[in-house]
Amino acid sequence: MVKQAIRIFARVKPSRKPAGIYSVSNEEERASSLEILVPRDLADGFVNNKRESYKFRFQETFDQDVKQDTIFESIAKPVAESVLTGYNGTIFAYGQTGSGKTFTITGGAERYSDRGIIPRTLSYMFEQFQKDSSKVYTAHVSYLEIYNECGYDLLDPRHEASKLEDLPKVTIMEDPDQNIHLKNLSLLQASNEEEALNLLFLGDTNRMIAETPMNQASTRSHCIFTIHVSSKEPGSATVRRSKLHLVDLAGSERVAKTGVGGQLLTEAKYINLSLHYLEQVIIALAEKNRSHIPYRNSMMTSVLRDSLGGNCMTTMIATLSLDKRNIDESISTCRFAQRVALIKNEAILNEETDPQLIIVRLRKEIQGLKGELALLTGEQRTEELTEDETLRLEEQVRGFLEDRDPESSLDMGADMRKIQYCFAFIKLLHGKKEEESRASSPVNAAERPSSSAPRPEEIKKLRDILQQRDNEINILVSMLKKEKKKTQDAMFEMAPSRLNAPTRHSDSSAQSGSLDQSPKSSVSAAVEDQMGSQEWRSHSFPRKTGEEMSLGRQEAFEIFKRDYPDRVTIEDNKRLLKQRFAEAKSLGEEVNKVRSRINQMKGDVEQRRIQRAALGIFSSSDEQNQYDPVEEELREQMEEEKKRYKGLFSRLKNLKTEIEHLQLLLEKAKVKLQKDFEGWWVEEAAHLQAKQEVHKARMATSAPPSPQVHEQSRAPRMLDTPIPLTGDSQTDADILAFVRARQNLLQRRGKP
Numbered sequence: 001m002v003k004q005a006i007r008i009f010a011r012v013k014p015s016r017k018p019a020g021i022y023s024v025s026n027e028e029e030r031a032s033s034l035e036i037l038v039p040r041d042l043a044d045g046f047v048n049n050k051r052e053s054y055k056f057r058f059q060e061t062f063d064q065d066v067k068q069d070t071i072f073e074s075i076a077k078p079v080a081e082s083v084l085t086g087y088n089g090t091i092f093a094y095g096q097t098g099s100g101k102t103f104t105i106t107g108g109a110e111r112y113s114d115r116g117i118i119p120r121t122l123s124y125m126f127e128q129f130q131k132d133s134s135k136v137y138t139a140h141v142s143y144l145e146i147y148n149e150c151g152y153d154l155l156d157p158r159h160e161a162s163k164l165e166d167l168p169k170v171t172i173m174e175d176p177d178q179n180i181h182l183k184n185l186s187l188l189q190a191s192n193e194e195e196a197l198n199l200l201f202l203g204d205t206n207r208m209i210a211e212t213p214m215n216q217a218s219t220r221s222h223c224i225f226t227i228h229v230s231s232k233e234p235g236s237a238t239v240r241r242s243k244l245h246l247v248d249l250a251g252s253e254r255v256a257k258t259g260v261g262g263q264l265l266t267e268a269k270y271i272n273l274s275l276h277y278l279e280q281v282i283i284a285l286a287e288k289n290r291s292h293i294p295y296r297n298s299m300m301t302s303v304l305r306d307s308l309g310g311n312c313m314t315t316m317i318a319t320l321s322l323d324k325r326n327i328d329e330s331i332s333t334c335r336f337a338q339r340v341a342l343i344k345n346e347a348i349l350n351e352e353t354d355p356q357l358i359i360v361r362l363r364k365e366i367q368g369l370k371g372e373l374a375l376l377t378g379e380q381r382t383e384e385l386t387e388d389e390t391l392r393l394e395e396q397v398r399g400f401l402e403d404r405d406p407e408s409s410l411d412m413g414a415d416m417r418k419i420q421y422c423f424a425f426i427k428l429l430h431g432k433k434e435e436e437s438r439a440s441s442p443v444n445a446a447e448r449p450s451s452s453a454p455r456p457e458e459i460k461k462l463r464d465i466l467q468q469r470d471n472e473i474n475i476l477v478s479m480l481k482k483e484k485k486k487t488q489d490a491m492f493e494m495a496p497s498r499l500n501a502p503t504r505h506s507d508s509s510a511q512s513g514s515l516d517q518s519p520k521s522s523v524s525a526a527v528e529d530q531m532g533s534q535e536w537r538s539h540s541f542p543r544k545t546g547e548e549m550s551l552g553r554q555e556a557f558e559i560f561k562r563d564y565p566d567r568v569t570i571e572d573n574k575r576l577l578k579q580r581f582a583e584a585k586s587l588g589e590e591v592n593k594v595r596s597r598i599n600q601m602k603g604d605v606e607q608r609r610i611q612r613a614a615l616g617i618f619s620s621s622d623e624q625n626q627y628d629p630v631e632e633e634l635r636e637q638m639e640e641e642k643k644r645y646k647g648l649f650s651r652l653k654n655l656k657t658e659i660e661h662l663q664l665l666l667e668k669a670k671v672k673l674q675k676d677f678e679g680w681w682v683e684e685a686a687h688l689q690a691k692q693e694v695h696k697a698r699m700a701t702s703a704p705p706s707p708q709v710h711e712q713s714r715a716p717r718m719l720d721t722p723i724p725l726t727g728d729s730q731t732d733a734d735i736l737a738f739v740r741a742r743q744n745l746l747q748r749r750g751k752p
């Protein structure tokens with residue numbers, strides 16, 4: 001058991017004017033202090049008794065310029081390491097809205113380097129799974145969102161949710177041992193990093209899609225991404241199961257300050273209530289001798305029960321937005337963190353034994369013990385062996401005697417009757433054989449002529465023949481290899497376009513730098529892999545695409561896209577992706593060249609050996625193994641090339657991860673663009689409809705116009721020319737919405 005206080009870290013979000021508000025001192029080895037200075041103008045009251053400086057202690061404080069990789073290395077990696085050894089872990093981010101919780105836990109949507117703790121931890125874990133060949137690891141993930149005290153499954157694969165309520169509802173169940181179970185929460189296996197990242201992406205997309213203006217999901221809900229790891233040594237009945245919760249809490253700001261009302265107030269109450277309950281749990285845990293901890297008050301504290309004062313190694317990241325406006329909130333976040341630091345958790349190694357394997361093992365043991373006991377106690381069965389049994393034993397004995405394997409054994413169980421019968425039968429057979437050999441051979445074995453022993457010349461002759469055959473075989477094998485390589489090269493050249501993706505990293509032999517594969521196969525496998533995952537992605541989001549839109553809507557969408565604020569990032573990422581693909585392609589080609597060179601050298605070494613053997617320069621095998629400078633040089637070169645190969649391969653692997661991440665970012669941006677457009681389109685249509693209603697009402701109250709004027713006025717004059725309408729209300733609304741949208745966009749872009 002490891003008793004450990006919850007570790008607390010602070011992270012300051014970059015801001016433009018932070019000067020003079022705070023200072024960080026990271027001088028002590030395992031602690032840092034953060035001092036927040038409240039400017040005088042912020043302190044209220046006529047007689048100012050307020051403190052101006054607040055000091056807080058953290059394990060470490062990460063200032064504005066600290067990047068995501070450092071956050072992962074310092075905070076998440078140690079937790080991930082203990083999860084891999086079988087302890088539970090939790091990392092939660094706490095702070096006001098906009099202070100960087102999502103950025104820290106999930107990451108930013110713009111750059112690959114902005115990847116947050118979740119994707120980096122997944123990457124790290126799968127890397128470790130591969131490195132540790134002594135165990136078999138399995139990983140499952142779940143993604144839960146808690147909003148207004150209701151849980152929702154973000155890994156719902158149906159992709160039909162357009163609002164949070166469409167997602168499957170998750171409920172809490174407690175078993176008699178007070179263990180919490182989450183009903184309806186998908187727990188999906190991920191067999192490699194890519195699959196895990198796809199699940200994260202699926203959850204994030206569901207979270208974004210389900211978010212409405214009223215419920216800006218990340219702000220008002222808590223999200224818990226959990227990685228469940230189990231590990232087992234092959235053949236062992238002991239399984240270690242641990243889980244890592246990565247938690248992005250709702251914004252911690254107080255209701256009074258945000259000035260919300262209506263639905264938002266209800267949400268704020270819930271959020272504040274659940275964060276308030278979290279605080280209560282923390283206060284209760286910090287108090288000595290307190291027996292009741294109010295976990296059950298909210299769903300979030302129930303789910304995280306183990307992480308708070310239980311069997312878990314927990315870490316909190318206090319995210320701070322340290323500018324003047326947010327100073328009060330930052331101080332209360334730091335105060336909260338100080339209380340959290342008082343909580344002590346007791347993490348235990350989560351080891352359990354697989355009952356099935358135990359049963360099998362115990363049965364075997366019982367069988368063995370029974371036998372041993374029967375032998376030791378001399379307990380014998382009284383009944384005679386049946387005829388069937390004796391026949392079976394005879395067959396067994398014959399099989400045993402005929403078996404040329406020196407390791408083979410005769411297993412007749414721990415039955416003394418059978419053991420004795422077998423010995424008697426062997427004796428019988430032996431006696432018979434002796435008699436037969438005496439009868440068939442007129443001369444005594446001892447009198448056999450010594451001429452039957454092989455002569456030395458004969459031995460030499462036979463050895464030479466053997467050597468000759470060996471050489472022939474070697475030559476044939478080398479020819480066969482060459483032919484095989486030629487065929488593979490030809491096949492590869494037939495499909496050159498497939499070479500535009502990096503190497504498959506899930507291929508374990510390739511990953512470890514093994515050269516046993518054919519030169520091209522790993523690269524083409526990677527392309528298939530790449531294509532496969534793209535297919536997965538496009539299958540996973542069968543939402544409205546441009547093709548389904550009417551022409552008008554499509555045109556409006558094109559214009560909307562051009563003015564879209566995230567367009568620059570999307571374009572940048574597209575460019576980067578293209579560049580990375582090109583890099584991966586040339587790296588892939590280089591890897592293949594190095595691999596071919598290594599194979600060529602291998603062939604040369606082999607050839608040299610064959611030549612030396614064929615020339616018969618050396619007769620004894622010792623001499624054949626003598627130093628050959630040419631071979632030695634080839635070997636050195638080969639080692640160099642192997643090093644180069646490994647370096648290139650690892651660069652290619654990293655590039656592949658980056659490419660996959662960029663693809664996910666682009667996909668996410670695409671879904672967001674689509675969603676924003678839909679929202680904007682609906683808003684514009686409603687706006688226009690309302691305007692039309694007003695127009696109609698006005699027309700109805702004014703004098704009846706002449707038929708010609710009436711015809712004209714039926715078509716609204718939004719531009720200089722009247723708009724022809726069809727009479728069908730749905731189509732007309734569509735046309736008008738488009739015209740209005742276009743007009744708005746043109747105005748925004750400064751065109752009349």
Ligand SMILES: Nc1ncnc2c1ncn2[C@@H]1O[C@H](COP(=O)(O)OP(=O)(O)OP(=O)(O)O)[C@@H](O)[C@H]1O
Nearest residue numbers: 013014096097098099100101102103108218219251
């Ligand atoms: N350390 C950082 N470096 C660069 N950008 C950051 C950093 N932290 C936050 N940001 C940016 O600040 C904005 C707000 O951050 P984020 O969405 O992570 O806040 P949050 O605390 O999760 O807010 P909410 O409670 O609404 O979910 C985002 O655009 C994010 O990219």
